[in-house]
Every structure is written in structure tokens, then in C-alpha cells.
Amino acid sequence: MNDLPQVATAAPSDIAQLMARAHALAGMPLGWLASHAGWITPANLSRHKGWSGQLIELYLGASAGSKPQQDFPELGVELKTIPVTPEGKPLETTFVCVTPLTGLNGVRWEDSNVRNKLRQVLWIPIDGRREVAPADRVIGTPFLWRPNAVEDQLLRQDWEEITEMIILGQVQAITARHGQVLQLRPKAANSKVLTEAIGPNGARIQTLPRGYYLKTNFTAALLQQALQRSS
């Protein structure tokens, strides 16, 4: 029923084509896709953390590179691979975006980077068990997600709470335990990297860059919903 996957030569023209490409990847091991594309599969991902995501981009026709927008801007779709167990439970949190730590006064949830990134996400589950070699990790069933009212409200609450703390100069007091479904954590090459933020006394300070991540309890619920819809 599915054609064999092919490396994309152009961006998908519509969502149906994007989903067809994504469905063609289901059941395929990463090693097959890599060799079919002329890529080498690393023995482990410790020094190749973004490898799986980039391989999927290649097959779906996402414009690779470091552009600060969605993977498929014409379609309004963001691509996310997510490492899972065979039961469909996520093994990692999901990075959303880095947040500015200054200039947030007056920014509303509706205009936030987080909401814009998460308006429409194509999730590609991939077996992420560390005991399985990357070459043998099989791609799962993709699904397109748009936050429903409840999900949007959960995200909004967390974003507003965290943003308020940043504005009030409390960024250094924020830990990954804040938020129900969204968390703020370091996002940098290492712990020495600095960016501008607001300090406790309102003065500008230098601190570690932070990014938003979706907690695994939240993505686990999305994956379970998708499983039920497909069964």
C-alpha cells in the first residue's frame, strides 16, 4: 500500500503530500533510510543528537538549515521527531524553542513563539530505546496535531507563569519543575554560554540561554490519543 520512501527533491506542495511522505516512512528502520540516502548511520547518537531529525527532514522535504521558523512555512507545519518505547511512551522531553529573556513586556500568548511553533505539529515517533542500535530503530505512525482548547489552555497557563517570572527578574529561580506541560530549561552549547536577561533588581544581567520543552506527560497523552484514533 505504501511506496518505498524516497529522498524528497522538493518541499511538499500540500499537507496531503506531506502526510503521504510521512506515512511512507512508517515501519522503516533508520539504517535503511540512511543508506538509501547515502548517509552513514552512527553507532550511537551521543555525538549526533540531531541525526534522526535531520534524516527525516531529508525524506519529508523540509528545507534544512537554521531558519527560525516552521519546517514547512507554506503549510504552517512544524516537524518533530520523538523518541518512544514500543508502547508509545516518550523517552525524552521535546524542545520547542528558545525564548528571549528581555523585551517580553506586553507579549501575549497568542503572539508567543511557543504558540506559533505549536499551532500545527507533525509528530514522527521513532523507537528511541538506547539498547536498540540507531540503524535498527523503526519509525512509527506519524500524526498531525493541533492543540485543542484544553491543551492550548494548559500551554498558555505555563507560558504565562514562566514569562511573568522572566519579566519580574526571576529567571534564575525558574527550574524545570515549573509548569504542568511546558518547562523552561537551559538550551546552549554548554553552561558557560551567556545571554541578556532581567535580574532580581530589574537591571540587565547575563545568564544561560533558556528554551521551552514539552514535558513527557503531555506528549505521552498526545501519543496515546493518536494511537486510539488509529486503532
Place this chain on the structure above:
DNA sequence: TCGTGATCATAC
């Protein structure tokens, strides 16, 4: 065992 804080590769 697991989640938080830290880290890795690469383009510009």
C-alpha cells in the same frame, strides 16, 4: 529509575 540540568553537531 528517572527527570533536570548539561551537552553535542553544524550553519551563519
Place this chain on the structure above:
DNA sequence: GTATGATCACGA
């Protein structure tokens, strides 16, 4: 340093 793509790894 900031952006993209994420997973690692150790302390609780």
C-alpha cells in the same frame, strides 16, 4: 552568540 536538530548523564 543564536538558530536549527535533539539526547546525554548524573544526582535525587
